[in-house]
Amino acid sequence: MSKMGNSRKELKNPxxxxxxxxxxxxxxxxxxxxxxxxxxxxxxxxxxxxVPMFGNIIAFRKYRAGGNLFGSGKLTLxxxxxxxxxxSFWRAFRNTLTLNITYLLFRFPxxxxxxxxxxxxxxxxWKKFVQTVSYLPHFISMVIVCGMIKELxxxxxxxxxxxxxxxxxxxxFLAVAKYFVGIFTISGVWQSIxxxxxxxxxxxxxxxxxxxxxxxxxxxxxxxxxxxxTLPSILPTITTLLILDIGGLVGSxxxxxxxxxxxxxMIYSSADIVSTYVYRMGIGSGxxxxxxxxxxxxxxxxxxxxxxxxxxxxxLTQSSLF
Amino acid sequence: MKIKENTGYKVFLVVNxxxxxxxxxxxxxxxxxxxxQSFSSExxxxxxxxxxxxxxxxxxxxxxxxxKGDFLKFYKNxxxxxxxxxxxxxxxxxxxxxxxxxxxxxxxxxxxxFVIFTMYFGGGLIPNYVxxxxxxxxxxxxxxxxxxxxxxxxxxxxxxxxxxxxKDLEEAGELDGLDKFGVFIRIVLPLSKPIIxxxxxxxAVMYWNNWYQAFLYLRKEKWPVAYYxxxxxxxxGANDQDAQSVATNIKSCAMVLTVLPIICVxxxxxxxxxxxxxLGGVKE
Numbered sequence: 325m326s327k328m329g330n331s332r333k334e335l336k337n338p339x340x341x342x343x344x345x346x347x348x349x350x351x352x353x354x355x356x357x358x359x360x361x362x363x364x365x366x367x368x369x370x371x372x373x374x375v376p377m378f379g380n381i382i383a384f385r386k387y388r389a390g391g392n393l394f395g396s397g398k399l400t401l402x403x404x405x406x407x408x409x410x411x412s413f414w415r416a417f418r419n420t421l422t423l424n425i426t427y428l429l430f431r432f433p434x435x436x437x438x439x440x441x442x443x444x445x446x447x448x449x450w451k452k453f454v455q456t457v458s459y460l461p462h463f464i465s466m467v468i469v470c471g472m473i474k475e476l477x478x479x480x481x482x483x484x485x486x487x488x489x490x491x492x493x494x495x496x497f498l499a500v501a502k503y504f505v506g507i508f509t510i511s512g513v514w515q516s517i518x519x520x521x522x523x524x525x526x527x528x529x530x531x532x533x534x535x536x537x538x539x540x541x542x543x544x545x546x547x548x549x550x551x552x553x554t555l556p557s558i559l560p561t562i563t564t565l566l567i568l569d570i571g572g573l574v575g576s577x578x579x580x581x582x583x584x585x586x587x588x589x590m591i592y593s594s595a596d597i598v599s600t601y602v603y604r605m606g607i608g609s610g611x612x613x614x615x616x617x618x619x620x621x622x623x624x625x626x627x628x629x630x631x632x633x634x635x636x637x638x639x640l641t642q643s644s645l646f
Numbered sequence: 647m648k649i650k651e652n653t654g655y656k657v658f659l660v661v662n663x664x665x666x667x668x669x670x671x672x673x674x675x676x677x678x679x680x681x682x683q684s685f686s687s688e689x690x691x692x693x694x695x696x697x698x699x700x701x702x703x704x705x706x707x708x709x710x711x712x713x714k715g716d717f718l719k720f721y722k723n724x725x726x727x728x729x730x731x732x733x734x735x736x737x738x739x740x741x742x743x744x745x746x747x748x749x750x751x752x753x754x755x756x757x758x759x760f761v762i763f764t765m766y767f768g769g770g771l772i773p774n775y776v777x778x779x780x781x782x783x784x785x786x787x788x789x790x791x792x793x794x795x796x797x798x799x800x801x802x803x804x805x806x807x808x809x810x811x812x813k814d815l816e817e818a819g820e821l822d823g824l825d826k827f828g829v830f831i832r833i834v835l836p837l838s839k840p841i842i843x844x845x846x847x848x849x850a851v852m853y854w855n856n857w858y859q860a861f862l863y864l865r866k867e868k869w870p871v872a873y874y875x876x877x878x879x880x881x882x883g884a885n886d887q888d889a890q891s892v893a894t895n896i897k898s899c900a901m902v903l904t905v906l907p908i909i910c911v912x913x914x915x916x917x918x919x920x921x922x923x924x925l926g927g928v929k930e
Contacts, residue, residue, distance in 0.1 A: 357826035358745050362757070365742035368796055369761060376769020376777050393780050438669070441662055450666070456913045457670045460677075463908050465855030465872045468901050471879040472676040475683075475898075480694040482679065514673065526924045546655045581858065585876065599771065606772040607862070619770030627767045 383617035389610065403617035413618060416601040419594060420622075423583075424573045427509050432566060435517050439524035440550065455525075458518025470585035473511050474498065498586060501594040508582065508595075523565065527558040560641040567640070571633025575626040598622045677905070683898035684708070691894045707899045717900055719867075720874040724904075727870055728853040731791040735849040736842070739796050743804030744830055747811075758805075765798045778863060789863035790870070794852065800845055806925045807841040808834060844922035847915050851908060871904050 352359075378394065383403055385395030407413045438458075445451040461469065477483055477497040484494040497503045531554065539549050572578075580599040587595035598618065606615025675698075682700045683691055690701035711717045745751075746758050769777070774793060783789040811834050819829045835842065853870075860873035869877075878892040878900065912919075 355748075355751060355826065358748055358751060359753075361741035361827075361830070362745050365738050365745075365796060366757070368738065369764065372777070372792060372795075373764040373768060376773035377764075377767065379769045379773030379776060382773065382776070387776065390780075393776060441665060444659070444662055445666065446659070450663075452916075454666050454670055456916060457673050459912065459916070460673060460909070463851050463855075463912050464905060465857065465875075467855070467857050467872050467876045467879065468905060471875065471897070471901055472680065474879060475679065475894075476676060480692070482697065485694060517669075518673070522920055522923045526920070545652065546658070602771050607775060612772050612776065616770060616772040619772060623767055623770055630766055 380616060380620045380623075382613050383620045385613065387612040387616070389612070395613065403614045404621070406614060407618050407621070412596070413598075413601065415593065416596045416598045420574065420579070420597040420599075422594075423505060423508055423579060423597060424575075426505050427512050427579075428569055428573065430509050431513050431516060431520070432569065434513055435520035436524060436562065438517050439521035439528070440554065442521060442525060443528050443554070444550075455518065455521075458521070460518070461515040462519040464515075466581040466585060469511065469515060470582060473507060473586065477507065498588065499590045501591045504587070504591050504595045507586070508579075511582070523561055524558055527561040528554060531557045563641050564637045567633045567637040568630075571630040572626070574622060574629055680898045680902055683895055684902050686895055688893045688895050707895045708903075711896060711899045711903065715896075716874065717871070717903070720869050720871040721903070723868060724854060724870040724872065727787065727790055728850050730787065731795070731853040732846060732849045734791060735795050735797070735800075736845055739801050739845065739849075740804055740835070740838075740842070741830075742796065743801045744808050744834065746801070746805045747808035749809075761798055761801065775862060784863050785865050785868060786863075787868070790856070790859045790868075791853070793859055794856070797849075797852075800848060803922055803925050804838075804841055804845065807838060807922075811837055840918040840921050841925070843915050844919040847912065847919060851912075854908065871900075875900055875904060 375393070382395040384399045384401070386397045387395040442451060442454060445454065475481055479494045479496060483497075488494055495503075497507060535553050535557075536549055539553055544552065579597055580603075583595055583597050583600050584603065587600065599622070602615045602619045602622075605611050605618065678698050682698050683696055684707055685700035685703050685705065686696045687702035687704060690696050695701050742761070746754055746761065748754055768774075778784065778789050778793060783792065815833055815837070816829050819833045824832060855872055856870065857873040857876050860868070860870050861876070864870075864873070875897075878897050
């Protein structure tokens with residue numbers, strides 16, 4: 325209470341020389357409620373983000389179920405030596421790259437083309453309808469997406485019915501390793517192509533219409549205008565999105581759920597990725613330290629790649645993730 | 647001014663319309679296929695004759711799913727989780743986003759990177775799992791909500807939105823005798839309907855769709871509907887102790903009922919979330 329009285333006096337007297345302490349208490353009195361708003365979020369970030377981050381230490385120490393969160397015993401590189409000699413790990417690492425790169429190669433250009441085509445729709449109601457429909461898969465649970473995939477490729481499902489009608493034999497798509505990349509990529513494009521257009525369409529709507537008019541006066545046809553005005557105008561968005569996607573190629577965050585819900589031991593050879601491998605080794609078989617080491621390895625590569633991508637993007641286009 | 651059109655362009659417009667119809671149809675097809683199955687008899691589905699039009703049309707499946715069986719129980723769990731989770735997420739994300747938008751406060755210069763760094767790097771699957779178990783949260787609603795309660799990406803979207811709130815309005819509020827809480831609740835939040843609507847949708851969908859935390863931490867009576875669906879989609883014989891076998895029409899019906907609330911809501915907030923996504927610029 326007395327503190328508050330003091331600062332009031334100080335505020336009223338213009339000749340009062342502010343001490344460091346009174347400046348501090350004045351600032352705090354003005355803003356203490358902002359600090360109060362921060363209490364829960366900051367505690368949250370410490371407990372649920374930073375404690376697990378430091379919990380990665382169990383990649384270097386033995387963790388026993390129910391034991392110390394940060395492991396016990398001496399620091400060791402044993403677990404890293406173990407997994408780098410493990411063929412299953414390298415298979416998972418290769419699969420992660422193959423799935424992510426294939427997916428990116430299809431998703432990226434198709435999303436851009438889709439955005440350009442939507443931008444050409446003249447009827448605004450039709451345009452809105454197409455957009456709304458194309459956003460739908462983004463909001464659907466991965467469980468349901470994978471349930472749909474299983475229905476569609478099941479032996480009695482529509483795809484196999486078509487194959488049989490054309491004179492072929494039904495195929496058990498989810499039991500043969502070579503089909504997994506295709507299933508993963510096609511369903512991924514189906515899920516993301518609409519949502520991916522949002523930023524492109526926003527960039528296109530910011531293009532000054534007088535540019536198009538000037539080009540038309542100069543005799544440029546519609547497609548020339550797309551090539552010479554639309555594409556160059558959204559190039560920064562394209563570059564940034566591409567760089568950031570490349571930065572995320574090793575991470576399997578987004579792929580984990582889908583692979584986990586679709587794969588089975590018959591197709592591990594093409595479907596098992598690093599994060600599903602971590603799950604099986606850690607929570608499945610109880611090798612916590614080993615699995616943490618694998619996860620940490622992936623996390624660190626990811627961190628480096630994302631940082632490079634971010635710096636590159638900042639240099640090239642002045643826009644970045646952060 | 648009128649831009650002259652040539653025949654080539656007119657042909658393109660027709661082709662474009664056809665492409666758009668095909669893409670929309672391809673997007674909707676799996677949903678319509680589910681709906682069709684949910685209204686067909688199990689016999690017709692097994693014989694493989696059900697396409698986009700239901701065979702042996704009936705609503706018995708819906709009556710069964712909505713009155714008997716476990717579905718409603720799990721659905722209720724999901725509603726509770728999504729409701730409680732969304733409120734907590736909105737409260738704390740908006741408070742954090744608002745505080746971070748106050749860049750004139752020096753602390754924020756350090757706090758913003760502290761928050762952002764967690765997007766780059768974090769505890770992997772195992773450290774997170776170990777934490778939740780060691781906190782004794784297993785089989786509680788907290789294990790479902792807390793690990794994803796504050797999304798850094800959403801906090802940053804909110805921060806950019808709040809940073810755009812006119813400063814003079816906030817100052818006017820303070821002159822009228824509002825404290826910082828008052829300014830936030832009475833002035834900033836009412837001006838932030840677009841971002842609040844967007845965040846409500848995103849967080850609610852996140853909780854509604856989540857099965858993974860349930861799979862890791864919850865016993866059957868606490869499952870949300872998404873994980874229940876997973877157990878019936880896997881079917882019996884899968885390498886999953888929770889898996890259970892259920893007729894296809896019941897499965898489809900349960901999936902339709904789970905997707906339905908989302909389909910009914912998301913088109914109406916479209917204007918807002920498109921705006922909200924643009925706020926992030928290219929922040930993915």
